[in-house]
Amino acid sequence: MSKVLPGPTPGFLVWRLANKWRVAVDRAMAPLGLTHAQYALVASLHGMQRVGERPSQRQLADHTGLEALYVSKLARALESAGLIERTRNPRDPRAVQLALTEQGQSIARQAIAVVQELxxxxxxxxxxxxALRTRAFTDELTTLLDAPLAPSVPNDESTQGITP
Structure with a gap:
């Protein structure tokens, strides 16, 4: 008797779609000298600057969902490439504010156009x-992203009998 394998889980499909998207954006950004992660920063900065914001690295990390340390590393690379400037926040000398340079704004506009086509x-x-289906899909993804998700602790012998 043959056994029918169950279909892929939603988590697996989300992971596959995320990887497909990341690879497509990486390939599309390569001619502009950007990676997908760098694009996320540049495009986010572009949008924030358009509404008069000059975010800190922490604010940009929160906005993009990237780790603050990774945003700092990406920001240094983008600064070296002449696309952004990093300056100390006059109200909080520990915080670094980010802004696109003129060259960065130009690259951001080009990159955004390419990603919109993708x-x-x-x-x-x-x-x-x-499309209506796209709006519904976006709403469903937003619901999933807004839901808290904490990793479960395996129930093995090393954790049994331990009370938090």
């Missing part, structure tokens, strides 16, 4: 970026 390609099976 979005259209990715979402075409759902009817495109403005």
């Amino acid at each position: 979005h259209q390609q990715l979402l075409e099976p759902l009817g495109g970026r403005d």
Whole structure:
């Protein structure tokens, strides 16, 4: 008797989609000299600057969902490339504020246009970026991202009998 394997789990599908997206953005950003993670910073900074914000590295980390230490590393690389400037916050000398340079703004606009085209390609099976299915999909993803998720502790002999 043959056994039917269950389909992929939602977590596996999310992981596969995230990897597919990261690889596509990495490839699309390569001609602009950016990685996907660098794009996330540059595009986020572009959007924040458009509304008059000059975020700290911590604020940018919170906005992008990247670790603060990783944002600091990426920011130093983008600063070396002449795309952003890092300055001390006059109100908090421990904080570093970030802003795009003119060159960074130009690269950001180009990169955003490229990624918008990728979005259209990715979402075409759902009817495109403005389709009802896409809005529903976005709402579902937002619900999942907003839900707290704490790793479970394995129930093995080393944790049995331990009371928090």
